[in-house]
Amino acid sequence: MSTFFLRLTIGLYSIGLLHSFLTIITRKKTLFRVAMAGIGLGFISHGLSILFAWVELAHPPITDNHGALSFFAFGIVLAFLISYARYRLESLSVFVFPLVFILTLAANLISSSQTPLQERLRSLWFYIHIPTLFLGYAAFFVAFSAGIMYLIQERELKRKRPQAFYYRLPSLEICDDLGYRALSVGFPLLTVGIVAGALWANRALSQPWGWDPKIIWSLITWLIYAILIHYRLSSGLRGRRAALMSIIGFVIVLLTFTFFRNQGSAHSFIQQ
């Protein structure tokens, strides 16, 4: 059942991908309403897919690449829908839909190898650790997209030669505001996720802090976002520099998520 709904989801998300492609190629808003309907229905179907896997495994289905990618994509769509409800930014969809499609497609291609988790690893901290991190990453992706939109729009305004982007992208203030709000949601989630991970490791593995690359990079990410938020609040760090930091932060998140995945010790045992 879970696989069926995930396939349905990828079909629905592909409408969103089509929208992004056509919008970039024709430089006009194309198929947006249809794409939104596709993404909305896809989101429901995606939720069902995760729910069925959850029931089957009797714990959140996030213990292998398949489940992780699927959940990450789900989180991004959720973050997008919330941002859309608040800001009505159609241009955000051009960033979100392709990534969501790729993640879901990857999840589809990797067949699920999830087996019920070993008893010793099951704990409340585990249930908090991974989902909060993914939702945090999804929020950081929104901040990343807002940062890119900010840089493009700022360049258009500084060059004084308006081109297609000038007309299609939102104002600087909106990009900046969206980026900051996404950070202020993502940062607490990241913090909770890291702390929960440490507590979980303490309980399950009897060692709270293994210095594997994933943990190190997560801390670097945390530090970048902490600095960004700190300076925003204290001396009004905003605009270009804030946008750049949001972009760098998310690039490191992606590296943490992909490259450093299986190298470390503590974070590779789940698949074994």
Next chain:
Amino acid sequence: MNLVLVGLSHKTAPVNIREKLHFPEPQLPEALELLRTRYDAQEGMILSTCNRVEVLAQTSDSPEGVRQVTDFICNFHKVPYDTLQQFLYDFTQIDVVRHVFRVAASLDSMVLGEPQILGQVKTAFTTAQNAGTIGATLNQLMNRAFFVAKRVRSETTIASSAVSISYAAVELAKKIFNDLKGKTVLILGAGKMSELAAKHLAGAGVSKVLVWNRTYPRAIELAEVFKGEAIQTEDLFRHIERADIIISSTGSPTFILNRADGERMIHLRKNRPVFIIDIAVPRDVDPEINKVSNIFLYDIDDLRNVIDANLRQRQREAQSAEEIVQQEVDLFLEHSRARDATPAIVTLREHWEAIRQDELARSRKRLGPLTTEQEEALENMTQSLVNKMLHHPISELKRLSRHSSNQDDITTIKRIFGLKE
């Protein structure tokens, strides 16, 4: 439908010709009345603006209609046809529909997408309505034209970008701040241009206006216009960081704001952006200031560049608008043909209803008195017989009427059933 349109516009005629053919508003009712009574026009409408003069009419024959309307224009203005010939254009039938749609949607305007033309067309329509020269045909055409104009405005961005200096400034401010509510604008140099730009910004929602001028009394004067605040001449740099938007147009021969001022401002404003519009010549603001992060400086040439880009953007959007117009022209034509075919369908039904009634009367005579049930059965039987027989011819008539090339087939059907034209 025998529509004709004769006229000239900024595209075909210079202003000295356009002004000769201008219909002053008070004379319009009289002119319309003349058009209807003395010339072969059952319906008529006159659009006369500074960029175009057009007479639209529903006549009994199109080539003759063009001659009639042309005569009307020449005679009314007492201008010989020879002098006008090279400037006039004329359209008939479907081309009238397309032209009217394009004009109303502002696709034929000097500034593509400018919004005034739709209002002018609406006024012309109301004037003709009051003069009693609007009938079913023009009513349908014009209402559809208003709908098309609305569709073009909402489905394309043809009219959404600024094409004047003041509006370009407002548009840019919105690209930076999004909402101008709560923002403060500072006017440096109380001139006409800066006042105009500030008015547009105030109209777009700016909350506070500060005015600084070389002479303080003049600053107070202008501040009063905006219910704003005048700044003492020597206090400029104590207040400058309050401004989100600065409009500068002083007569100063040297820069009054340089890069260091900009950096200090941004520091004091905790990086909140500043939009500086320098409309002074010679310029008031050192262009280097644009390199400071979060400061956006536009001088008068930059604003003109934005307007040029906006016009090009409108050109691109015009293509989508033309597609909408084409769809609507096709749709209008289809509907008007269906309306043309309706009389044939009605006559066909009436013809057979008469035959049915005749035959019923004859049968009743022969059958003698009938029970209510028998009467009902007879009625139903004949009715359904006629319906079944006519079902196919009628749906075929409806289908054929959608394309003008089928006019001969429609005539044949009419002939087969013995219907009069």
